[in-house]
Amino acid sequence: MQADYIELKERRKRRVLTILLDMVFNRTPKINDIRKQLENYDYLLLVAPVWFGKIGTPLRTVFQTIKNTNKQISLTTLSAGADGINPNLEKEIIKRAGIKPKTVINLLISDLLPKNPKPNFKVLDNYKISEIKADTIVDKIINQL
Numbered sequence: 001m002q003a004d005y006i007e008l009k010e011r012r013k014r015r016v017l018t019i020l021l022d023m024v025f026n027r028t029p030k031i032n033d034i035r036k037q038l039e040n041y042d043y044l045l046l047v048a049p050v051w052f053g054k055i056g057t058p059l060r061t062v063f064q065t066i067k068n069t070n071k072q073i074s075l076t077t078l079s080a081g082a083d084g085i086n087p088n089l090e091k092e093i094i095k096r097a098g099i100k101p102k103t104v105i106n107l108l109i110s111d112l113l114p115k116n117p118k119p120n121f122k123v124l125d126n127y128k129i130s131e132i133k134a135d136t137i138v139d140k141i142i143n144q145l
């Protein structure tokens with residue numbers, strides 16, 4: 001994308017159980033301190049997976065940090081899409097960051113695969129994006145921003 005990027009890192013390896021606990025207890029996972037870096041930008045494109053219909057929980061710290069600032073944000077995700085798009089991502093950003101995002105792009109792995117036979121969870125879960133597909137997706141994202 002030829003944009004600067006800031007990587008969110010967690011100390012411990014994330015497992016499905018960690019995700020479940022984050023959901024049940026509405027936890028905000030600890031990540032590396034990126035507060036200083038965020039100050040340098042007026043517009044952030046957030047990139048995250050979707051877990052149980054929610055934005056990847058490590059982003060919660062970012063939402064807290066930028067809450068009620070006048071930063072502009074967009075979100076892009078590439079998620080499995082077994083049940084179609086995840087309809088609540090914009091609402092979650094507004095709730096957590098107090099900012100209405102400029103654009104929310106929920107790309108689905110299920111749209112990248114043949115429709116017949118319908119891809120099952122295992123196929124969606126094992127999907128690895130190729131470099132060529134990644135380039136196409138990046139173009140798609142840039143066009144929507």
Ligand SMILES: Cc1cc2nc3c(=O)[nH]c(=O)nc-3n(C[C@H](O)[C@H](O)[C@H](O)COP(=O)(O)O)c2cc1C
Pocket residue numbers: 016019049050051052053054078079080081082084086125
């Ligand atoms: C515990 C768990 C829950 C998930 N829930 C959803 C979901 O609600 N909607 C969706 O589209 N994808 C869902 N996914 C698929 C992830 O969004 C997908 O695996 C992600 O894009 C992969 O990113 P990663 O390779 O960086 O983990 C889920 C995956 C996991 C592991």
